[in-house]
Amino acid sequence: MVTNGQQSLVFAGHPADTRGRADSEKNARPERKPMGFLTGLMHHAGWHVSQNKEPKMRKIKSVFFAILLFSAMDLYAEGNPVSAAPEIAFTIPLHAKYKITAEFGEIRHPLSGKTYFHSGIDFAAKLESDVYAAARGTVIATGFDKSDGNFVVISHPQGYQTVYSSLKTITCKVGDKVSSDSRIGLLGSTGMSTGPHLHFSVYKNGEVLDPQTVF
Numbered sequence: 001m002v003t004n005g006q007q008s009l010v011f012a013g014h015p016a017d018t019r020g021r022a023d024s025e026k027n028a029r030p031e032r033k034p035m036g037f038l039t040g041l042m043h044h045a046g047w048h049v050s051q052n053k054e055p056k057m058r059k060i061k062s063v064f065f066a067i068l069l070f071s072a073m074d075l076y077a078e079g080n081p082v083s084a085a086p087e088i089a090f091t092i093p094l095h096a097k098y099k100i101t102a103e104f105g106e107i108r109h110p111l112s113g114k115t116y117f118h119s120g121i122d123f124a125a126k127l128e129s130d131v132y133a134a135a136r137g138t139v140i141a142t143g144f145d146k147s148d149g150n151f152v153v154i155s156h157p158q159g160y161q162t163v164y165s166s167l168k169t170i171t172c173k174v175g176d177k178v179s180s181d182s183r184i185g186l187l188g189s190t191g192m193s194t195g196p197h198l199h200f201s202v203y204k205n206g207e208v209l210d211p212q213t214v215f
């Protein structure tokens with residue numbers, strides 16, 4: 001970070017020793033231009049130990065501009081000044097033609113006729129269509145369940161999890177790192193199912209979400 005030998009002596013071991021300060025300041029000036037923004041900030045922070053008022057002022061200005069810059073970056077990133085990291089992007093887990101046959105929420109069960117809470121979306125598509133991870137993440141569970149059929153669970157950054165059910169075949173294993181172009185299974189009709197479809201659920205920090213809100 002500190003490229004000049006003379007400066008590193010001043011900063012590293014002798015904060016109270018101001019010998020050569022004028023020199024180092026003079027020498028530092030032409031060097032400030034090629035420095036990165038953060039390196040520049042640290043550079044100013046280093047100067048703070050000296051009793052010279054001008055560098056202190058520069059430090060305050062730098063911090064002010066840093067806050068301004070990061071606030072602007074936040075706004076640009078997602079139109080929300082509160083949270084810094086942009087939300088992870090999800091894509092539809094099928095590349096083949098599909099039809100949504102059951103939405104998220106209260107629906108009437110096609111087999112029992114009773115109203116119940118549907119925890120995801122059903123995508124009807126051709127049997128054995130490739131099923132892809134909806135976003136980057138890690139496979140944390142695979143298995144078979146009487147009602148869900150063959151299923152895969154993927155954990156994503158920012159507390160998200162996605163579940164893919166009724167698969168004919170599972171083509172991934174626990175621990176696999178996946179991205180949105182990783183095939184994780186083949187679409188099927190296993191479990192409580194009336195035809196070939198993919199049941200897809202999204203959770204965030206354990207709470208089920210309408211998948212339509214994350215695409």
Ligand SMILES: [Zn+2]
Pocket residue numbers: 102118120121122198199200
């Ligand atoms: Zn379903």
